[in-house]
Amino acid sequence: MKTHVLVVDDDPGTTGMLRRFLAYEGYSVSIAASGDEALTRTLEHPPDLIVLDILLPTLSGLEVTQRLRAAGDQVPILMLTARDSVADRVEGFEMGADDYLVKPFAPEELLVRVKALLRRNQAIRYEVLRYADVELDMGTRLANRGTRKFVLSPTEFDLLALFLRRPRQVLTREIILNCIWGLDFEGSSNVLEVYIGYLRTKLEAEGEPRLIYTVRGIGYVLKE
């Protein structure tokens, strides 16, 4: 399946050029000429990347970005600006754009940035964490131990991911609390114990051997 790029611009010259150029480079391309057309197309057929002009009819590129991010859409966005307006650039980043390009630009320059964004995004999207017979797919958010699949709540998921990124390392309670709950000090709460309990019942069900060990007075480890 080809990587799909949505190009949003109201100038037919620009869109035509980008369509030909990106198609030639092996991408499948669709075009939108206005802000709300961009949103509609994104909902109908989510692209892998959006090239988005700032100056658009109906909704500006900034507004499109803002709405997509508000809806939780993480698609990489490459913004195009007519002039090198620092204010626009800053605002764009604030809204959640991932990169910028100033018009006029050389098509090769756009290609470099498109590739960089896709690489960055794919690396994150398709990461699967593994240790022993445990797998955690960061894309689908599914977990399994051997053939047994199980689902995790958001916090359980983050916690397991943290352990899977540092197998065999003892993670101190302090580090875990800080990474997962953002707590800088250890209060009187015992959330951590509770969530370790939750994770164990899911991770070590059906009499499977222990994977999360407690290191008394320090924290916990993931190990065989």
Add this chain to the structure above:
Amino acid sequence: MKTHVLVVDDDPGTTGMLRRFLAYEGYSVSIAASGDEALTRTLEHPPDLIVLDILLPTLSGLEVTQRLRAAGDQVPILMLTARDSVADRVEGFEMGADDYLVKPFAPEELLVRVKALLRRNQAIRYEVLRYADVELDMGTRLANRGTRKFVLSPTEFDLLALFLRRPRQVLTREIILNCIWGLDFEGSSNVLEVYIGYLRTKLEAEGEPRLIYTVRGIGYVLKE
């Protein structure tokens, strides 16, 4: 092994100050005065974090960042800018810097950001302490003498670590009590003797030769 910070600036005043300050805070510090020196040093001995001035001879901080990121290096970068230039800031983030600080800055402020970046990246390096045939892994918290593994309680662990950091050196009872128990004076307690005993039974089990010797009237030594 200490966390390693590379400071890149062409002003000897700044680098000298940062070297002393960061060294005092427990980091190992190296200095580069130009952009390509920074790249060379990073390749030779990858640091855990880079403090990078924007204005540099040969290659600017922005270019250094760009090249490192292009090479797939994910090391956290803290940028220093002479003035609060929004354009520089945006460009810096675009290139892949992780945080920035406007000169002049208070050293404490830098420290806060350095710590935050290191924590975020979890670039905490653990060392393995060794003496004779004893190993103590600070990351996994596993101890072994030769092939025999054993586990230690938190206090036993701290005590053994203290000895392993100063092999062959006599540690006075006063120093040990202060380091491990935070006691400033020697009360009527005999915790120290008890814990030396615990450590010996674990460290010198199965007829292995003595490693912790008592120096009567003074304290204890770790030696062969």
Add this chain to the structure above:
DNA sequence: GTTTTACCTGAGAAAAAGCTGAGAAGAAAC
């Protein structure tokens, strides 16, 4: 050789740390 001092060690009390079931409060889905 005896006394004194410092240290060792077994037993067990006290304290700390961690586990788990029950359930309240809030958020999200229906």
Add this chain to the structure above:
DNA sequence: GTTTCTTCTCAGCTTTTTCTCAGGTAAAAC
């Protein structure tokens, strides 16, 4: 509006760790 899911707190319980005590042993002093 109701139901479900998620997060978090609380309280009782279990386990481990820490520390004290008391009697014993070894080294130094006399």
